[in-house]
Amino acid sequence: MSRLMSEVWGSPDTEEQMLTKLEGEIKVFFAQHKHVRQNAEDSQKAISILETRVKNYEEEIAKHPSIDTLSAKIExxxxxxxxxxxxxxxxxxxxxxxxxxxxxKHAQDMAELADKLKKS
Structure with a gap:
């Protein structure tokens, strides 16, 4: 009878081994899932930082006159x-x-003056 039960249900040791293996696989799965979630969160933070930097650069660029404006001023x-x-x-x-x-006029005046001096 126990042989028949072992054939149907498997040996108790095998069942325990299967449960232990399943538990290990579940732990690995959740560890990987946690790692993937952490990477996703880190990526989202990095994207947010980059978006902030891009916005700041765009604001700085907007403060400066455009090339067309500068060209017009140069002209x-x-x-x-x-x-x-x-x-x-x-x-x-x-x-x-x-x-x-x-x-x-000075030369002419000097000539006239010299002429007057000669006459006087």
Whole structure:
């Protein structure tokens, strides 16, 4: 009878071994599951940190003017620079002309003065 029961139910030692093996496999499963969950949590934290950094960088970038704005400002400054160069050139030419006129007038006045001195 015990032989028949052993054939149907298996030997008591085998049953105990199977339970021990199952318990070990369950422990391994839950340990791996816990490890996977921990990795997922760590990954989520890393993603959150990266998203925060990206947001901060975007805010910093938004504070600076765009390339189009800077290009427009450069064009305005270049135009103003050209205008100032032209103004300086014209002023210099006008100053040279006035200086020449003054020298000619001075020479004429000196000639008139010398003429008056001769007459007197």
């Amino acid at each position: 305005v400054l270049e135009a103003e620079n050209e205008s100032l160069k032209n103004f300086l050139k014209e002023s210099s030419e006008e100053e040279a002309k006035k200086k020449k006129e003054l020298l000619e």
